Amino acid sequence: MAEQKKTLVVTRFDPDRDQTPTTREYEIPVEADWKVLDALNYIKAQVDPTLSHRWSCRMAVCGSCGMNVNGEPKLTCKQPLSAYGERVEVAPLANFPVIRDLVVEMDGFMERLKQVKPWIIEAKEEAKREGTNRQSHAELMDFKQFSMCINCMLCYAACPVVANEPDYLGPAALALGHRYNQDTRDHGGVERNQILRDDGGVFSCSYANECSEVCPKGVDPAGAIQQAKLNNVLDWAKRFVVPRRKPRAPTAAAQSDEPGRG
Amino acid sequence: MGYSFEACRDAVRAGDAGMDVQRHDIVIVGGGCAGLRAAIAVLHQNPAASVALVSKVYPMRSHTVSAEGGAAAVARDDDSIEMHGYDTVKGSDFLGDQDVIQYFVEQAPAELAQLERWGCPFSRNEDGSVATRAFGGMTTKRTWYATDKIGFHMLHALFQTSMQYENIVRLDEHFVTKLLVDGGRCGGVVALDLRSGEMKAVLGRAVILCTGGAGKIWPFTTNGNIKTGDGMALAYREGAPLKDMEFVQYHPTGLPGTGILITEATRGEGGYLLNTEGERFLLTRDYGVGAKAELGPRDMISRAIMLEVRAGRGISVPGKIGEYAHLDLRHLGEEIIDGRLPFVRELARSYAGVDPVREPIPVRPVLHYMMGGVDVDIEGRTCIEGLYAAGETACVSLNGANRLGSNSLTECLVFGARAGVHAVGFAREGGAGDAAEPQLLEQCSAEAARIEALRGSKRGDETLAGLREALNLTMEEGTGVYREQSAMARTVSAVAELRKRYQNLHLLDSSRVFNTELTEALELGNLIEVAETVAVAAKARKESRGAHACEDFPTRDDQNFLHHSLVHRTPEGPPRFDTKAVTLGTWEPEERKY
Amino acid sequence: MRALMLKLEPIIWGLFGGGMFVGALLLPAFVLVLGVLAPLGVVTLDTGALFALARHPLGRLVCLVTIALPLWAGAHQLRHIFLDFGGLRYDGFLGALLYLLALLGSALGIVAVWNL
Amino acid sequence: MSTLRARLDAMRPSQAGPTRTADPRPPDHFPSRGNYRSYLMFGLGSSLMLLVSANLLRVVKSLGDGERAFDALLESFAHPLYLGFHLLAFVWLSWVALHFFALFPKTQPFRIGPFKRPPDALLVTGLRALFLLSTLLVTALLLGVL
Ligand SMILES: Cc1cc2nc3c(=O)[nH]c(=O)nc-3n(C[C@H](O)[C@H](O)[C@H](O)COP(=O)(O)OP(=O)(O)OC[C@H]3O[C@@H](n4cnc5c(N)ncnc54)[C@H](O)[C@@H]3O)c2cc1C
Ligand code: SF4
């Protein structure tokens, strides 16, 4: 096999030394079936051990290895190196502050996740139950897709609203909120919808759809957010028309036993 | 300086150490399935407790995320607690402790039901109940699944559930480098904050280690980059013995090159293993699995594949070293594959360039799981007071010599919870008094100095990559699917040699912030430490049992070896080997035939 | 101002969604006939017939909907474009302005339809 | 890389971390990359509705004001600038419509009661056919053919 070479243009940044990020070029031999991550790991092991990047599972499920490759957010352990030509630019995810090299600050993301209350909120009388719930396959399918998010944050790096609205909860967090609202086992719809339609919530999304384009797991956060908008409109309308009735989400999922508020 | 039981999580500057000191009731190291379950259990037991959850990666990155097949617990009418118990005992080749197994199978259904109520999106039967699938070594369908991403869904369900507890204080991306033990009493940990490069003392009245396995000891593994046996090494260094370390599980079906796992559920759903002649060798030849064929236990199937390869019936894959078997799913059809094994299809396509709907997947045995670990009792207690362990990092002796697939996630839940409950009880009673804080802080300063000295240190000319490769090679040679006394002896001395070479590391990165060269160096140190115990224990077991297949002693020897092995660290010199009795009970050892 | 807009988001978004749908289905045809074909003289419009058509209750409704809803859609989209280019600081002002325009347009639409 | 700037506080945590960070970049190649381009075209195109509908308002109003007013208005539409604008609006809005219908299906719930959402491709084709039909219908109605 003829040995192939590629040049990786990698962003480097050490806050103790550099004012702003710079790039460094590495020309390395590559193998035909390498992913972008393999090249980075080769550099780290053989060329420059001072390079820092996050990775673990190398099977596209832990979500650590997201980076901007040639300007597009990619899961580097899944993205084949052969998709690119001689020069491959690897930069930290856009829209995030950078801690070092390819490592971004993700605490902001973690806070956003928590804000949508991503846990089952049980109806009060159920709190001490045992055994399992019943849930039909169809009911499972109402939210399954939205539960596939690996928190890789590629969608945040792609979304123009994230770049411009610092309070925006962002695609993955909003899709996660919608996921719980759609789950028949959850009874926190009213509570959660108030968060979802608040400042930085679903209505900040302008449906750029780029989140869904880059999502490596087919979560389709853009779809989730628009559906959540619709839920909120119907929720709101119903309460407006019949103020005293219990609000019901349109897909029979997000219901609550609490009387409508707001 | 004592501290109250009430949540006390202010960070205080400890005078001399110049180090951040945090005080909690319980310190949990590891945010995988076991760690998260333990954290929630602590707070269910005592909502006022303060828990520090220290993890070197954000919890949802833990390697639990990669588990595919499912988690076992009795669910069907045609099943029973006894049957699950017997399967597990037999799977363990009678090296599992039967009191532990009894407790485990009894608790399993409630633990998984709990997880269902926490929102884990399990796959469903027609009637809306949780669906179960067949798994290797299990008599009936008792593996609860969520298509083929159970670990991912469990981990995210647990993590998201844990977010509602304000008393869980997460220290994400904090690498624990040392346990603080004084006078046989564990009082916390020291952690390297990856972000700032600074050391923090995290004190607690009890510490629970949930740091996962050590697959990275071997070159070809299903394990992720973070599985470096840190917890085992931490406990081992403080004097806790490691138990049954020779038993490492090879999973029969890993992808060429990467070792990425193709779940056993492929066989549970009806997939075949074929040799180069297209023959279902598990059925046609005698490999001890009987009519179970592809649903036999992992140790036997891995050996069968190796024997097929040896007999010249292996399949070679262009550009990949070694020979393989074929995993054939074509007869299942696209609907079943997409409906129940979508991730397998995604993985095979992305990482092997094969679409299982149309072609068989080349697979070979790959290192997967450590049956051994920190020796703990049924409460998760180690021999160090206040130190607990649970999950893959612990060895509660559920799995004995061979783990049944889908038992380990449930193990993380059952024993993670039990350790949590016991630890918080222990902390409330104050145990045998708290460890003396000044002594602990002194240890912190010493540890900080050690880390500081290691960062970017240029002591010799050994590189990380070089040492790692040498370790991988010798461990593969000595502790593969089949083992030989002479090779094991070579490995024992090679690892001891590596321990010395490790002192001559040449590191290049002296920076403070997110220095991954430093963490890799620390991890390599842990890997070597743990690898040595594996080699020593393997060499000492002169029989074949479960996953330990010794060619010089091809049969099981209950007379001399129906015992656990313990490896103790000695300050200088080679590890000290010891044994411990197996707890029998209902089931007497018998020949293991399927 | 922004706080008020936030409270009203569900209505605004509902109007926007409706506007996009109506606008997409009906506006191109109107533009084509009234704005291109007729002025070019490709076709000649029968004003009387048009008047009758518009006066029909259904015609009035269609007229109103086609005027009012797309106004909201347009206003909303324009607001988001401003946001995408860093207009967050002016969002309260610009958003209010745009929606007021849409409101005004809708009111005038009602008047116009009434006067048919 | 993009020439625009992301807000410096984009995705910042509520409390600053212990070390200095480099500022966030906006999405690379915004807005020149393909998908962003169509997103912007879509946004700008639908913003046009503001003007087009305002014009329609004038038309309806003039109808109410009588035949003369209407004819005068139509006459003013013959101005090249007006013509150009309307031509552009027609093309642009038609594209917006087609794009909108492609984006529409996934905004709907997967299921309403027992009814599943039809496959996206079917919905898109259906909606686009509807668009064609309604355009033809409205044109025919306006021309008095029906
Ligand atoms: C590919 C694969 C598939 C599997 N499939 C199945 C299956 O289908 N069914 C089944 O039952 N089992 C399965 N297993 C086994 C099972 O997944 C593991 O045994 C289990 O997930 C271990 O969980 P854990 O909580 O013990 O550790 P992990 O999930 O590995 O978590 C370890 C945690 O410890 C932290 N940590 C480690 N070291 C340090 C340190 N020094 N400082 C701070 N934190 C640290 C890590 O950050 C991490 O959070 C599979 C395993 C693999 C690898
Ligand atoms: S929604 Fe998709 S892109 Fe966004 S974090 Fe989740 S998996 Fe990643």
Ligand code: F3S
């Ligand atoms: S890219 Fe952003 S604007 Fe909405 S559709 Fe996706 S979140």
Ligand code: FES
């Ligand atoms: S390394 Fe886990 S997703 Fe890429």
